[in-house]
Amino acid sequence: MTAIIQHRLPGGPLVVGYHLPGQTASIGLIIDAGSAREPAGQRGVGHVLNQAVFRRTATCDPTALRLALEDGGLRKDSALNPEWARYWLVGLAEDLPAALPLLAECVLAPGLDDADVAAARAQALGRLRKRREQRELYVTDLLRASGFPGHPLSNPTLGTADEIANLRTGHLRRYHAAHYRPDRMVLAVAGEFDWAQVLDLAASSFRPAPPWPAEPLPPAVPAAAHVGEVWPLRQQQIALALPGPRYGDPDFYAWAVVTQLLGGGFTSRLFLAVRDRLGLTYGASARLVAHSSAGQVLVYGTTVPRQAVAFVAAVAETVRMLGQAGVAAAELATAKAQLASELVMRGESTAARMHTVLTSALLEPEIRGIEQTEVAIAGVGPDDMARVLAHWHPGVPIGLATVGPVRVEEVSRGLEPAPVPA
Amino acid sequence: MVSSPRPYPPDGGRPVGPAHRYARLDNGVQVVGVPLPNPSVCFALYLGSGSMHEPAELNGITHVIEHLFFKGSRRRSGAELAEVGAALGAEANAFTWHLGVCCHARVLRRHWAACLDLLVEQMTEPEFTEPDWAAERPVVLHEKARMEANPKVVAIQAVMTARYPDHPLGRPVVGTDATLARIRVADVRRYFERILRPDRLTLVVAGGFDWERVYQAARQALSGLSARTDPVPAPPPVPEPVCGMTVQHTGAFPNVHLAYGIPVPGYRDPDYFAGQLLGTVLGDETRTSSRLLLRVQQRDLAHDVFAAYQAFHEDGIIYTYAATTPDRAGAAHRAVLDEFGRLGDIEPDELHRACRKLVSRIAVDGETSQKRALAAARLFTGSGRLDTLEQLTERFRAVTVADLHRLVATYRPERSWVGVAFGPLSTL
Numbered sequence: 001m002t003a004i005i006q007h008r009l010p011g012g013p014l015v016v017g018y019h020l021p022g023q024t025a026s027i028g029l030i031i032d033a034g035s036a037r038e039p040a041g042q043r044g045v046g047h048v049l050n051q052a053v054f055r056r057t058a059t060c061d062p063t064a065l066r067l068a069l070e071d072g073g074l075r076k077d078s079a080l081n082p083e084w085a086r087y088w089l090v091g092l093a094e095d096l097p098a099a100l101p102l103l104a105e106c107v108l109a110p111g112l113d114d115a116d117v118a119a120a121r122a123q124a125l126g127r128l129r130k131r132r133e134q135r136e137l138y139v140t141d142l143l144r145a146s147g148f149p150g151h152p153l154s155n156p157t158l159g160t161a162d163e164i165a166n167l168r169t170g171h172l173r174r175y176h177a178a179h180y181r182p183d184r185m186v187l188a189v190a191g192e193f194d195w196a197q198v199l200d201l202a203a204s205s206f207r208p209a210p211p212w213p214a215e216p217l218p219p220a221v222p223a224a225a226h227v228g229e230v231w232p233l234r235q236q237q238i239a240l241a242l243p244g245p246r247y248g249d250p251d252f253y254a255w256a257v258v259t260q261l262l263g264g265g266f267t268s269r270l271f272l273a274v275r276d277r278l279g280l281t282y283g284a285s286a287r288l289v290a291h292s293s294a295g296q297v298l299v300y301g302t303t304v305p306r307q308a309v310a311f312v313a314a315v316a317e318t319v320r321m322l323g324q325a326g327v328a329a330a331e332l333a334t335a336k337a338q339l340a341s342e343l344v345m346r347g348e349s350t351a352a353r354m355h356t357v358l359t360s361a362l363l364e365p366e367i368r369g370i371e372q373t374e375v376a377i378a379g380v381g382p383d384d385m386a387r388v389l390a391h392w393h394p395g396v397p398i399g400l401a402t403v404g405p406v407r408v409e410e411v412s413r414g415l416e417p418a419p420v421p422a
Numbered sequence: 423m424v425s426s427p428r429p430y431p432p433d434g435g436r437p438v439g440p441a442h443r444y445a446r447l448d449n450g451v452q453v454v455g456v457p458l459p460n461p462s463v464c465f466a467l468y469l470g471s472g473s474m475h476e477p478a479e480l481n482g483i484t485h486v487i488e489h490l491f492f493k494g495s496r497r498r499s500g501a502e503l504a505e506v507g508a509a510l511g512a513e514a515n516a517f518t519w520h521l522g523v524c525c526h527a528r529v530l531r532r533h534w535a536a537c538l539d540l541l542v543e544q545m546t547e548p549e550f551t552e553p554d555w556a557a558e559r560p561v562v563l564h565e566k567a568r569m570e571a572n573p574k575v576v577a578i579q580a581v582m583t584a585r586y587p588d589h590p591l592g593r594p595v596v597g598t599d600a601t602l603a604r605i606r607v608a609d610v611r612r613y614f615e616r617i618l619r620p621d622r623l624t625l626v627v628a629g630g631f632d633w634e635r636v637y638q639a640a641r642q643a644l645s646g647l648s649a650r651t652d653p654v655p656a657p658p659p660v661p662e663p664v665c666g667m668t669v670q671h672t673g674a675f676p677n678v679h680l681a682y683g684i685p686v687p688g689y690r691d692p693d694y695f696a697g698q699l700l701g702t703v704l705g706d707e708t709r710t711s712s713r714l715l716l717r718v719q720q721r722d723l724a725h726d727v728f729a730a731y732q733a734f735h736e737d738g739i740i741y742t743y744a745a746t747t748p749d750r751a752g753a754a755h756r757a758v759l760d761e762f763g764r765l766g767d768i769e770p771d772e773l774h775r776a777c778r779k780l781v782s783r784i785a786v787d788g789e790t791s792q793k794r795a796l797a798a799a800r801l802f803t804g805s806g807r808l809d810t811l812e813q814l815t816e817r818f819r820a821v822t823v824a825d826l827h828r829l830v831a832t833y834r835p836e837r838s839w840v841g842v843a844f845g846p847l848s849t850l
Binding site: 021022023024062066067069070071072073074075076090091092095119122123125126127129130132133135232233234235265266267272275276279280281282302303304333334337338340341342344345347348349350351 | 459460461462492500501504505507508509510511512513514528529530557558559560561564565567568570571572573673674675676677708710711716719720722724725726745747775778779781782783785786789790791792811
């Protein structure tokens with residue numbers, strides 16, 4: 001029995017509801033327009049637009065918009081990805097009737113005059129400066145940018161400072177008109193809500209638009225590049241990319257279990273080997289990074305510069321061991337129990353439920369909520385694991401990005417094949 | 423003998439919300455229940471001794487103990503404890519801060535009993551061994567280095583040191599390289615024996631649980647700890663703030679980071695709720711809107727700015743943090759100080775909006791059993807109060823503009839702020 005309901009508004013967004021009784025609700029929009037859609041020479045236009053949304057709208061000046069959000073006790077937020085942009089509001093369920101039209105107006109009709117664009121551009125440039133100090137994000141951005149050579153997925157999510165500085169009002173208006181179209185959006189509400197009221201509000205907030213489907217992105221083929229930047233840091237930032245699934249991959253949930261097993265908790269292979277046994281790091285974790293046509297399993301960790309090679313070697317060895325020796329039944333059962341448990345517990349948050357269905361509705365063949373994912377995880381068996389782990393065969397190319405005092409050429413020595421014993 | 427569960431206060435003590443459950447074991451352990459309609463149960467076992475209770479030469483030892491809780495008990499190795507937790511699907515972690523150390527774990531309802539046993543074993547029967555500390559010391563140092571790579575963390579620690587010089591609240595929770603090099607397992611054992619007092623232990627359970635069964639299980643698990651009657655040493659008095667700015671030139675970060683602290687009341691002060699509202703008007707951690715956001719970030723003087731209220735027992739601080747570039751740092755600094763000076767003119771509509779934001783935030787943050795348990799652990803052990811969402815809402819709504827004006831007039835943020843700037847600059 002699923003708690004998910006959906007309805008496609010004619011010429012408008014797909015509306016999805018995901019019930020969770022309580023006092024709160026989250027409402028969000030996802031748009032099929034990420035950095036991979038940005039025109040050449042305008043990398044960062046989606047990021048600047050992102051900064052303009054929630055600043056003012058055609059009918060709401062900045063003060064009025066701020067007061068509307070504050071009076072509703074609403075928390076706003078947004079996120080960008082190579083394939084999507086999303087915007088959401090979280091608050092008390094009683095404020096949902098005001099939140100939905102407000103969110104729609106902010107996204108469909110943001111103020112895009114010269115002054116708005118100048119302010120949004122300044123904010124975007126500030127976020128780029130901040131990104132240089134958000135080192136996990138910085139090094140994983142670097143990894144993705146090198147992981148899909150020549151493909152739009154390699155566009156930097158936040159753009160580049162040079163191209164952002166050259167963006168003008170016309171660029172933003174054209175990008176908004178081309179991509180922020182109701183028929184390419186998914187609207188999701190999670191928590192406590194009245195579905196009939198949600199549909200009424202959505203119908204009055206999204207005027208029908210003629211369908212203008214996006215061109216599909218060309219298929220992406222991941223590459224295992226090695227890239228690095230030398231910075232005078234006390235910690236070496238390291239990210240590694242392994243083969244992984246795209247959204248819709250029939251083995252997606254087997255991959256999720258493998259990722260959990262590799263780097264998902266206190267009993268994960270990476271935690272036990274790299275932190276507990278070798279003391280090389282405070283934490284080494286793994287997560288799935290899936291796109292519509294390709295995906296990766298990403299490992300991230302930090303260590304002191306003199307142990308960077310050892311860290312990378314330990315990760316590579318852990319992956320090799322997993323690929324070669326496979327997984328015992330008890331370990332598989334534990335990883336599945338952990339994953340299923342995390343999933344159900346994460347679903348206590350209305351925002352987490354909203355994000356789950358937004359991503360699923362945009363990128364998966366059918367919308368999966370927590371209940372469907374739980375069933376899929378329960379169905380993962382030893383044969384599925386073996387099939388997935390075959391991708392991590394000895395000699396599998398591993399992508400590497402690193403930022404810190406040690407050059408990438410040196411750090412990548414950790415990826416050299418282990419010597420064969422005489 | 424152990425007392426049976428009963429409504430709190432049993433004898434004129436501190437008030438606890440009617441929807442909550444409370445019991446005190448005869449040895450002094452307190453058990454608090456926060457019922458929720460959730461599919462999970464979260465336990466938080468909180469020991470009220472944190473970095474501010476440490477002697478200077480052992481600064482960081484509580485955080486070391488937190489790490490060693492996961493390395494094994496007298497009955498099981500660390501790996502065995504982790505395997506049991508993983509098989510339960512437990513989401514387990516721990517934190518140390520100035521006032522305490524806490525291990526917590528969240529599981530699906532059906533696993534609650536095993537989860538509670540595991541947590542109690544981990545935290546009350548640790549086996550501190552030389553090899554475990556030898557293996558864990560580099561991990562603690564890695565964690566410290568990772569924190570020192572985060573300018574926001576560095577900024578907040580710098581402002582704590584500036585606000586509380588030569589006081590335990592000003593010392594880093596993780597310790598220093600010198601103290602971490604000095605700490606031996608024998609120190610850990612001695613120190614833990616000193617701080618593990620049942621009268622400083624609180625077990626919080628939040629989520630879908632049967633109170634009677636949880637209480638009985640907690641009683642069985644925790645009654646074996648011997649009650650203590652020796653007094654708990656009181657921390658030294660908090661120093662008066664010395665207003666001023668320190669500029670530290672460093673090439674470690676490309677941006678300039680400004681951090682400030684203004685003194686405000688702590689958990690036990692009746693103005694605790696007014697302090698929360700003052701911090702929200704000034705800086706709103708969620709960055710939706712605030713005086714600082716409008717004045718500093720939206721005028722492009724900084725690319726990030728917020729303020730947050732942090733309460734301790736008797737004392738509190740509102741942190742302000744801004745990240746900017748060297749050429750804008752001076753203007754951002756002046757704008758922040760100007761906003762401190764304007765805190766005395768808060769209007770009723772601003773207070774109303776801050777109240778709406780806080781009430782909504784508390785409700786949203788309280789969706790999960792884990793966040794609810796941790797918030798309850800901090801609030802209850804800090805203040806002795808445990809309010810339901812409805813009671814918290816009422817407490818915020820009861821704060822008036824006159825309360826805020828009185829608070830500002832008492833604490834004089836424009837004259838009591840302390841600040842630190844660091845990054846590629848030598849002066850502001």
